[in-house]
Amino acid sequence: xxxxxxxxxxxxxxxxxxxxxxxxxxxxxxxxxxxxxxxxxxxxxxxxxxxxxxxxxxxxxxxxxxxxxxxxxxxxxxxxxxxxxxxxxxxxxxxxxxxxxxxxxxxxxxxxxxxxxxxxxxxxxxxxxxxxxxxxxxx
Numbered sequence: 001x002x003x004x005x006x007x008x009x010x011x012x013x014x015x016x017x018x019x020x021x022x023x024x025x026x027x028x029x030x031x032x033x034x035x036x037x038x039x040x041x042x043x044x045x046x047x048x049x050x051x052x053x054x055x056x057x058x059x060x061x062x063x064x065x066x067x068x069x070x071x072x073x074x075x076x077x078x079x080x081x082x083x084x085x086x087x088x089x090x091x092x093x094x095x096x097x098x099x100x101x102x103x104x105x106x107x108x109x110x111x112x113x114x115x116x117x118x119x120x121x122x123x124x125x126x127x128x129x130x131x132x133x134x135x136x137x138x139x
Contacts, residue, residue: 005029007095009037011061013045013054013078020057021045037061038069042076052139053077063090066097067104 007025014020023040027033038061045054054076059065063085065073073081087097108115130136 006035007037008093009062011037011041011059013041013057013059015045015049015054015057020048021054034068036066036069038065039072042072042078046076055079058082063087063095066095067100 005026006029007027009025010023012019012022021041021044023037023042023044025037026035026040029035038059041059041061042054045057046052057076057078059073059078059081061069061081061083064083064087065081066087070081090096091098103111103113
């Protein structure tokens with residue numbers, strides 16, 4: 001953060017008392033809006049453990065996770081999260097996730113970002129192939 005290449009967020013993932021992944025915010029350095037500290041820590045831990053789930057792991061993070069990072073923790077099957085600063089603290093520093101939480105509570109048609117479904121039948125073909133696949137690895 002002090003180098004000006006990322007925000008003030010960092011995280012570690014712990015399993016059995018050992019750090020298995022760590023990450024810092026590299027959004028501006030990598031020009032990747034998903035490169036939050038928690039997401040980078042999840043990616044690091046999955047790589048280190050050779051797994052796509054982190055069951056049995058705990059996430060320690062400098063700030064209450066934003067909606068994206070919280071969802072990533074759920075997808076990764078993180079078992080617990082501990083954080084330092086709250087979402088309200090982050091908002092005071094200019095990182096206001098409240099807008100996102102408010103948007104998610106709205107019906108799709110009322111959201112600021114327009115979302116429309118198309119080609120449902122064609123898209124379903126991929127899901128149907130997944131259902132029928134004998135080679136799938138469920139997650």
